[in-house]
Amino acid sequence: MTELPAATQRSMGLVIDLDTCVGCQACVISCKGWNTENYGAPLSDQDAYGAAPSGSFLNRVHSYEVQPEQGQAQLIHFPKSCLHCEDAPCVTVCPTGASYKRVEDGIVLVNESDCIGCGLCAWSCPYGARELDLAAGVMKKCTLCVDRIYNENLPEEDRIPTCVRSCPSGARHFGDLGDPDSEVSALVADRGGMDLMPEMGTRPVNKYLPPRPKDRLAGNNPQDIDLLAPLLSPVATDAAGFLGWLDRALDKLPGGER
């Protein structure tokens, strides 16, 4: 069972747009909520109201600063969850067969009634996608909301992972990355979607869209960037009236601008 399938019929996964993610953490909260209330052991918290709270999360948003050689630094919010790898090392290391990759859609899942909580799969994952739930003693990971995407009790627009559904900036996309004609595949091709840690040989299904280059000020001439600039030239160069008198009076004091 823990042998990986030679091929999957579909490769369902996420495309995460680092250009549009605003780091609002909505996906983190909706993921924690859905996956606590639905399939499998709830995502527990330890010392939730104490001095050192911690808990299980299947999706976390990091923030990175990228400083180019020239120009200004850029802040990039970076959601990270299971990438549902084609060559998932977490599946093959599992001693009990609890971890598996589904043939029909490529989703990597944990059968919680077989998991012994040895933690080896979490060690084998380079992305930190798996967390051992300290209350249940079993490994938790992103299920790609397998209990939503095929759930006919939900309205059709809700049959997507909850992180995608809740994203207010449209930074998360869900679809079949094995189908070259799918919308997510087109997005990946169009925007140069990339793998995380390709050197690990995990062949992730999830792709990340790099941030677009930021607009730059073309030069020092304000007319280059603003068509209205000529019309908005300063009305008065010298202050007049009371403020003008104050300006001149203060300049006459020692240290003032003469």
Next chain:
Amino acid sequence: MHPAPSVIVFTTLSGLGFGLLFFLGLGMPAARGMVAFVFYAIAFGLAVGGLLASTLHLGRPERAWKAFSQWRSSWLSREGCCAVAALLTMAVHAISAIFFDHPLALVGIAGAVLSVGTVFTTSMIYTQLKTVPRWNMFPLTPALFLTLSLAGGALLAGQDGQAIWLLILAGGTLLAYWYQGDSAFSDSGTTLATATGLGGRGEVRAFEPPHTGSNYLLREMVHQVGRKHSRRLRWIGFTLAIIVPLLCLLIPVTGLALKHSLAAVAVLAHMVGVACTRWLFFAEAEHVVGLYYGKR
């Protein structure tokens, strides 16, 4: 990586136990009766005690038996199967040697091979992990586990001649492991730049972590305590595990009592030393997931 006491105790004790079983299986010494009983009691005590300790770090130890099922793909499962096969085979050998005064040579050889195989499968659990470059060093990591296990086994079995050479071999392997391990992370080529895919745009720095508190990943894989003492602990571990036992073996002494007490010192020093190096094996190992948190 977090140096869990249960895993350190397990790999240290079971390594020694299976090392001793290897020599007992080969008939070195060809003990019978009560002497054999004492040897096998020590060997099984170490090997089984270690295996039991290893179940302490499981989240659901009551399901540990399920771990025998996935030997086709999982080194952890192979370890479990190999350990049970080795213990059962050596139990047959032990019973015939202790109670029937008739060691079964072929069973002993099979048990010896399975005992070494168990240590090898243990080492492969760590060696297979690309995510921990310091462990992902084939054949150095398996060589480290095997030479330490065999050297300790030879010490316990009283095979002084073999023990000297195996200790020298284990010492050399330990030094090579440390030397290559120190550059393993940078040699792996994994950086925050490849982890985020943003390296081509500039220098990437972890700006803000996903949460203010700690989490399972940080506790388990970004353990940093003790790395600052690594130089001193290497000296202590190497001295106790290799140099002290070697000196005990090489000092010419007369009298059985003195010889036995020196042997006891050698064994105890070796055990503490191996536990110390095993602690470093975990504490010094850096997991690539730490990069996402701007740590190692």
